[in-house]
Amino acid sequence: MMKMTSRDDRSMLLQRHPSNPILTAHDWLHTVNAVFNPGAVRLQDGTTLLLCRVEDRRGISSLWAARSRNGIDNWVLDSEPTFPSDPVNHPDEIWGVEDARIVWLDELRKYAITYTAFSRAGPAVALALTEDFIRFERLGVMMPPENKDAALLPFRFDGKWLMIHRPQNGLAGSIWLAESPDLHHWGKNRLVMTPRRGAWWDANRIGIGSPLIRTNRGWLMLYHANRQTGAGCLYRIGAALLDLEHPDRCLKRGDEWILGPREDYERLGDVGDVVFTCGHTIGDDGDEINVYYGGADTCIALAQGRISAILDWLETHSSVSGRPEAVS
Ligand code: BMA
Numbered sequence: 001m002m003k004m005t006s007r008d009d010r011s012m013l014l015q016r017h018p019s020n021p022i023l024t025a026h027d028w029l030h031t032v033n034a035v036f037n038p039g040a041v042r043l044q045d046g047t048t049l050l051l052c053r054v055e056d057r058r059g060i061s062s063l064w065a066a067r068s069r070n071g072i073d074n075w076v077l078d079s080e081p082t083f084p085s086d087p088v089n090h091p092d093e094i095w096g097v098e099d100a101r102i103v104w105l106d107e108l109r110k111y112a113i114t115y116t117a118f119s120r121a122g123p124a125v126a127l128a129l130t131e132d133f134i135r136f137e138r139l140g141v142m143m144p145p146e147n148k149d150a151a152l153l154p155f156r157f158d159g160k161w162l163m164i165h166r167p168q169n170g171l172a173g174s175i176w177l178a179e180s181p182d183l184h185h186w187g188k189n190r191l192v193m194t195p196r197r198g199a200w201w202d203a204n205r206i207g208i209g210s211p212l213i214r215t216n217r218g219w220l221m222l223y224h225a226n227r228q229t230g231a232g233c234l235y236r237i238g239a240a241l242l243d244l245e246h247p248d249r250c251l252k253r254g255d256e257w258i259l260g261p262r263e264d265y266e267r268l269g270d271v272g273d274v275v276f277t278c279g280h281t282i283g284d285d286g287d288e289i290n291v292y293y294g295g296a297d298t299c300i301a302l303a304q305g306r307i308s309a310i311l312d313w314l315e316t317h318s319s320v321s322g323r324p325e326a327v328s
Pocket of ligand 1: 037
């Protein structure tokens with residue numbers, strides 16, 4: 001049976017920071033159109049690094065590092081794009097690089113950045129490695145168009161790297177898991193979660209939000225979903241739990257979204273009614289979560305919560321299994 005949740009309960013899972021939006025185009029020294037959808041990581045010294053998507057006034061995006069001691073304010077921006085598109089050497093990036101998701105790979109002692117390479121053939125999933133967010137090694141396109149919303153898992157499973165990704169199929173798009181022996185060759189794809197269709201908030205396209213979070217109950221996945229309406233598209237954020245050993249198995253899938261467009265900076269902008277996350281950081285206690293997200297494809301905002309609270313909520317708000325065969 002559907003369990004009712006009050007608006008207040010819901011907002012307690014992820015609470016908007018009072019200084020939202022925490023970064024906007026005005027924070028850049030030159031004219032840019034919009035800054036949004038940052039990847040996020042906490043560096044070893046505790047600094048929060050956001051790899052922001054910065055869209056210029058041609059419409060082309062690059063990735064730009066912003067660093068802050070507390071992850072909230074006093075952001076220090078790189079003086080030029082940290083990771084610009086490189087169409088000369090990588091023609092698949094001709095229309096920009098977008099929506100970075102960052103995962104630390106302990107085995108390689110490097111960060112893996114999956115991002116959207118916007119090619120003439122459409123958006124593709126590309127991968128780069130870095131140790132310091134200064135020098136980057138581009139490994140190239142891993143998943144050809146149309147594909148987006150990819151994040152690696154932080155270690156190998158039975159010798160294989162795993163990557164969540166989202167091939168697009170018209171108005172629909174489902175979450176898949178691919179494996180690779182070497183980070184270059186990807187295959188053995190398994191379907192993880194499909195849109196719920198009909199009137200559901202996650203009826204149309206779904207894709208991973210920030211990278212998976214390892215917990216003792218499973219991999220917590222924040223995911224985004226869009227729903228087509230007569231007035232356009234609504235983008236919201238929900239939560240699901242994937243099996244620890246077999247992350248292609250969805251154990252729980254929250255019935256309701258946990259963050260949806262509500263404030264002006266989420267409702268009004270280049271693409272209205274969008275909250276879209278690519279990155280989070282986790283506090284020293286291992287439970288506090290800082291979810292960085294784009295508002296209306298225009299600014300960067302922060303919502304904070306507790307991983308344990310989201311996991312507890314999933315126990316009582318997951319009446320529908322995410323397994324593909326059970327959702328139609
Ligand atoms: C998705 C991605 C995001 C964007 C969202 C809303 O498909 O392209 O970068 O924030 O649409 O426009």
